[in-house]
Amino acid sequence: MPNQVVSRPARRQFALSGLALGAAALAPHGALAQAAKPAGPAQASGPIVLHGVSPRLTVHALDTFHGAAATGLRIDFSKLEGSQYKLLRSIVVNANGRSDDPLLIGETYQAGDYELLLHVDDYFAGKQARLPTPPFLTKLPVRIRVANTAERIHLPIQFGPWSYTYSRGS
Amino acid sequence: MTGITTHVLNITNGRPLAGLQVDLYDVATNPPTRMNTTRTNADGRTNAPMLAGKDARTGHFELRFHVGDHFKASDGLSDVVPVRFSIFDAKQHYHVPMLCAPWFFSTYRGS
Numbered sequence: 209m210p211n212q213v214v215s216r217p218a219r220r221q222f223a224l225s226g227l228a229l230g231a232a233a234l235a236p237h238g239a240l241a242q243a244a245k246p247a248g249p250a251q252a253s254g255p256i257v258l259h260g261v262s263p264r265l266t267v268h269a270l271d272t273f274h275g276a277a278a279t280g281l282r283i284d285f286s287k288l289e290g291s292q293y294k295l296l297r298s299i300v301v302n303a304n305g306r307s308d309d310p311l312l313i314g315e316t317y318q319a320g321d322y323e324l325l326l327h328v329d330d331y332f333a334g335k336q337a338r339l340p341t342p343p344f345l346t347k348l349p350v351r352i353r354v355a356n357t358a359e360r361i362h363l364p365i366q367f368g369p370w371s372y373t374y375s376r377g378s
Numbered sequence: 379m380t381g382i383t384t385h386v387l388n389i390t391n392g393r394p395l396a397g398l399q400v401d402l403y404d405v406a407t408n409p410p411t412r413m414n415t416t417r418t419n420a421d422g423r424t425n426a427p428m429l430a431g432k433d434a435r436t437g438h439f440e441l442r443f444h445v446g447d448h449f450k451a452s453d454g455l456s457d458v459v460p461v462r463f464s465i466f467d468a469k470q471h472y473h474v475p476m477l478c479a480p481w482f483f484s485t486y487r488g489s
Contacts, residue, residue, distance in 0.1 A: 374455075
């Protein structure tokens with residue numbers, strides 16, 4: 209993504225060091241050395257500033273159960289055609305909690321109704337979370353409308369085994 | 379109490395969202411089977427449970443909230459918001475609220 213502006217404000221750095229301190233304070237003695245190592249996936253990268261970039265659809269998936277980016281989560285991305293959602297592609301959320309590329313950008317960023325189907329059941333099963341069978345949330349559909357292709361849409365999704373929230377972000 | 383209930387709140391004004399169409403579907407069938415359609419009352423709830431206790435059973439269900447018709451925002455993020463969930467124990471009550479604005483949607487298993 210050549211026109212993506214990546215910055216690392218000092219404010220965020222301070223917040224991250226606070227998180228690292230918190231983790232160290234909570235860790236048992238034996239784990240202190242481990243806690244001092246670079247932080248996990250959620251903190252692995254600086255904030256991504258999208259202000260001013262070209263119109264696009266981007267997604268950010270966060271696992272509120274583990275307090276981390278939802279790395280490894282599969283999302284089936286589809287577009288409504290007639291009365292059926294037609295699969296455009298499947299993505300796996302990266303270490304940053306995002307798809308490697310925008311879901312839609314340039315020519316592909318077209319008005320319409322889209323669905324992101326989050327494979328939440330497989331994701332938490334992979335994390336060995338103890339949940340009922342079937343779990344409350346299995347394949348989680350998030351349906352959004354792109355109305356104005358002159359404006360980009362960033363879609364943050366926060367989910368746990370029993371709840372989720374999505375909104376228009378920036 | 380058992381079955382499925384909901385409660386819709388409008389977070390743009392901090393009030394119950396009245397008059398919103400809510401559907402309940404059985405999504406274990408293909409295509410999904412509509413089990414109930416109703417509208418929220420002045421309290422943002424439905425007068426009767428979406429799925430009555432006597433009909434409670436395990437399975438895969440979907441509530442659909444017709445928020446687009448209500449908010450009528452030209453740049454609204456979603457039109458119909460599906461909340462797909464599973465019931466693993468029919469003896470439990472499933473309260474599934476929806477907190478919403480034209481650009482924000484949140485749901486959870488409540489009580």
